[in-house]
Amino acid sequence: MKFYAEKSLLSPVLSAAKLVVPARPAIQIAGCFLLRLKENTLEVTANDVAGLGLCLNVQVEGEEDGCIAVSATEFAETVAAAPDRKLAIFSDNLNLTVSWGEKQDSDLNGRNPDDFIKTPEVETDCNLVLKVPALGFLLSKVAFATSKTADNRPSLTGILLEAEGSKLVAVGTDSHRLSRLYLQPEPEEDFSLDRSAIVPPRAIQALLSAAAAVGDSEATVSMGFSETYLKFKTTNVTVTAKLLEGPYPSWRPVIPTNLPVSIKLNSAEMMDVLHRVDSATDKSTRSARLSVHNSEIQLTATASRKVREKIACVCEMPDSSELLLGVNTNYLMEILKVCGTAEVEILINGERSLCEILPSGENNELLFLLMLVRLAE
Numbered sequence: 001m002k003f004y005a006e007k008s009l010l011s012p013v014l015s016a017a018k019l020v021v022p023a024r025p026a027i028q029i030a031g032c033f034l035l036r037l038k039e040n041t042l043e044v045t046a047n048d049v050a051g052l053g054l055c056l057n058v059q060v061e062g063e064e065d066g067c068i069a070v071s072a073t074e075f076a077e078t079v080a081a082a083p084d085r086k087l088a089i090f091s092d093n094l095n096l097t098v099s100w101g102e103k104q105d106s107d108l109n110g111r112n113p114d115d116f117i118k119t120p121e122v123e124t125d126c127n128l129v130l131k132v133p134a135l136g137f138l139l140s141k142v143a144f145a146t147s148k149t150a151d152n153r154p155s156l157t158g159i160l161l162e163a164e165g166s167k168l169v170a171v172g173t174d175s176h177r178l179s180r181l182y183l184q185p186e187p188e189e190d191f192s193l194d195r196s197a198i199v200p201p202r203a204i205q206a207l208l209s210a211a212a213a214v215g216d217s218e219a220t221v222s223m224g225f226s227e228t229y230l231k232f233k234t235t236n237v238t239v240t241a242k243l244l245e246g247p248y249p250s251w252r253p254v255i256p257t258n259l260p261v262s263i264k265l266n267s268a269e270m271m272d273v274l275h276r277v278d279s280a281t282d283k284s285t286r287s288a289r290l291s292v293h294n295s296e297i298q299l300t301a302t303a304s305r306k307v308r309e310k311i312a313c314v315c316e317m318p319d320s321s322e323l324l325l326g327v328n329t330n331y332l333m334e335i336l337k338v339c340g341t342a343e344v345e346i347l348i349n350g351e352r353s354l355c356e357i358l359p360s361g362e363n364n365e366l367l368f369l370l371m372l373v374r375l376a377e
Contacts, residue, residue, distance in 0.1 A: 001037045001066025002090035005058070007082050007100075013058045014076040016213035017046040020054045020206055021072040032069040034116040035096075037062050045119065046072060051229075051242030052203055053119030056210050058236070063090075069111040070096050078106045122231040122240050124224025126197070128168060129189035132211050132219050132234065135204060138170050138181060141366055143201040144338055145172035145179040158198035158244035160251070168193070171251050177331050178251060178369040179338070186220060197225045198248055203232070203241035210237040255369065256354055259347035261323065263292060264314040264360075267336050267344050273299055273309040274336075278329040280307035286330045287373045292323040301329070323348070325355070326373035335368045348372075 017033060025031035026049075034045040040062045047053035068091045078098050079087065088099040091110060099105035130138075138159075147156035153175075160171040168183045168191075185191045211217055211234055219234040225243070232239040277288050282303035291298040292315055299309045317323065325348070336344060341359040348355045357368040 001035070001068060002062075002064040002088070003037050003040075003042060004061040004063070004086055004088050005042070006086050007079060007084050009058065010060075010087065011076075011079050012213040013044060013056055013210075014072075014079055016206075016209040017044050017054055017056055018072050018076045019209055020046045020048050020052055022048055025049070028071070029069060029111055029115050030117060031072055032111060032116060033072045033075060034067070034069050034113055035075075036067045036113075037065050039065065045116070047117060047119050049117055052200070052206065053238075053240040054206050054210055055119070055238040056214055056236060058214055066091055067113045068094070068096055069113045069116045070108055074108050078108065082106075119240050120229065122224070122226055122229040124226050124229075124231055126193045126195060126225040127190045128163075128193050128223050129186040129191075130168075130183065130221050130223060131186065132208065132217055132221055134183055135221055135232075136208050138183060139201060139204045139208065141181050141338055142170045142172040142179045143204075144334055145174060145177050145368075146201060147174040155198050155244050155246045155248045158200050158248075159204070160248050161193065161197045161199055163191070163193040166191070171248075173249060173251065173369075175249070176328065176371050177335065178254065179335075180251070180255075180367045180369075182365045189220075193225065195225075195227075196246070196248065197230065198244040198246060199230060200241055200244055203230060203239055206241075207232045207234075207237060207239045210239070254354070255367070256347075256349050256356060259349045259356060260318050261292075261348040262316040263297070263346040263348070264343060265297070265311060265346070267339060267342060269311050270344075271333060271336050273311050274329050274333050277301045277307050277309050278333070280305050281329055285373070286328045287326055287375075288329050289375055290325040290327055292317075292325065294320065324375060326375040327355075327370065328373055331370055335370060339366075339368070 030049045036043040042058050042060045045055045082100045094110040096108045096110045162169045170181045172179045214236040216234040222233045224231045230241050277299045280301040288301040297311050297313050301307050339359040343360040345358045354369050
């Protein structure tokens, strides 16, 4: 195998592929890339051995077709450390050389490509198409609400994808908060998602990182699902991943329908206030008291010291009595940050229940739920 490639072109591709490779592989071949050259196309394949696979195509100046497995870390670091110029990369049996000038090169030990751990072939029967930016938007608005530890509920670490009419629904929850997003798949494309799929966020992130590295940032993503695997594909990137096993919580009945109390407030002002109040909360619960009355919210935390803050709001409630709420300040700050709008509306149907948070101007395509905290008597 022999080809030439600009370092500025190749290095980002290897960095994106390396994100999939295990940091501490149990066996050497598990920490390798599979490099395959055919004419002017270099195919870089990586997987994490546990079900996530990635394949990237990058255009190079090919001279001799071939295939070799090589340490992902060593190859990526060698290319990253090379001068910013055209590199010559060639293999001789199981040796790979990266050269950037006469007597300026680095030799790497390769491995037999036949030993590389293959990514499963996926035959899909459910399909839909999104643009890469839409998939990125989905990840940014939903993944934060997923659980960060598998524990006894591995399904909660994933993003639930379902069809609802002509729209795609994405849901993430860790049982304390929930994010729900509606997206419209690309028109005039196949949309046949007739069952739920719980997608690991890492698979979406791998696709986004790889697409940016190979110039597919605005490309369409063909998203296919089997009963146990997903397959995401752009022009130059293919991601396969094992779906997470359910069951997933029944989320639709959780969304309250009778919400008589409406509180509208400025997101940036609330974030500023929450940062100060959060500093005085108990770090295990992060709970603070919110007192809502007329056009003002009083926030109080008393764990390490007493901190009081206030913020103006527009409040509508059936009567003018004071409303006392307990919230996890960290969760509320995360939701406000993800909302990304100047104003939000908080809808409540009781002091000890869920509150619904809506970004302004989103037409209810994006919705957040936050479990209220029981206040000490």
